[in-house]
Amino acid sequence: MGKTVVCPGSFDPLTIGHLDIITRSSKLFDKVIVVVMRNYSKNVGSFTTEERVDFIKRCTKDLPNVYVDTHAGLLAEYVKEKGAHAVVKGLRAVSDFDDEFRQALTNQQLNPDMETIFMVSNAEHMFLSSSVVKEVCGLGGDVSSFVPEEIRDDIVKRLSRK
Numbered sequence: 001m002g003k004t005v006v007c008p009g010s011f012d013p014l015t016i017g018h019l020d021i022i023t024r025s026s027k028l029f030d031k032v033i034v035v036v037m038r039n040y041s042k043n044v045g046s047f048t049t050e051e052r053v054d055f056i057k058r059c060t061k062d063l064p065n066v067y068v069d070t071h072a073g074l075l076a077e078y079v080k081e082k083g084a085h086a087v088v089k090g091l092r093a094v095s096d097f098d099d100e101f102r103q104a105l106t107n108q109q110l111n112p113d114m115e116t117i118f119m120v121s122n123a124e125h126m127f128l129s130s131s132v133v134k135e136v137c138g139l140g141g142d143v144s145s146f147v148p149e150e151i152r153d154d155i156v157k158r159l160s161r162k
Contacts, residue, residue: 002030004084005117008037008075012045013155014055015133017125019148021090022056024119026063033082034060038072046134046159059148075103076110086115092126134159 007022011034025032036052047055053068060066071078079087087107089100097118104116121128128146137143137159147155 003086004031004033004082005029006075006079006082006084006087007032007034008071008078008087008089009034010038010045010130011036011052011056012047012130013133013147013159014052014059014151015125015128015130015147016145017090017092017121017128019059020122020125021088021119022060022066023063025088026060026066029088030065032063032066032088033084034066034068035075035078036068036070037075051154055148055151055154058150074110076107076114079107079114080111084114086117088117088119090121091118092121092129 005025005028007025009018011018022032022034034056036049036056038049045052049070053070056068060068075087089104091097091100100116100118107114107116133143133146133155136146137156138161140160143155144152
């Protein structure tokens with residue numbers, strides 16, 4: 001049996017930073033499940049869950065070992081249910097580590113068999129987040145270098161001010 005990992009996130013919207021972590025994970029593991037999670041600390045998203053799934057599928061269509069799913073419950077339970085060995089989380093900066101570390105410790109308590117792997121973002125993506133994409137696009141800025149080309153028009157259409 002091959003090694004399965006889960007790449008969780010809200011992906012609202014998917015950025016090239018997210019796609020980089022997914023792509024790199026697909027080279028390291030036999031199966032990568034990208035799961036669009038409901039983030040209870042964030043308000044309702046700019047894109048529906050279905051739109052986010054579609055964006056990820058369109059951008060990973062050339063990665064045959066990447067699968068896309070959704071989940072609204074506990075990540076630790078989802079990982080167990082899917083028979084995954086670990087989760088992969090991208091880290092942009094030291095400020096990400098504090099929150100991600102707390103989440104990893106919580107998940108370890110809930111599922112002692114679950115490992116968390118932190119993957120450092122490429123330097124050119126360190127500043128990039130979905131929030132940055134929303135802000136820049138909402139203010140009329142060019143997000144061409146922030147989001148995958150396959151979904152850029154959809155993102156601009158939704159987020160740019162008319």
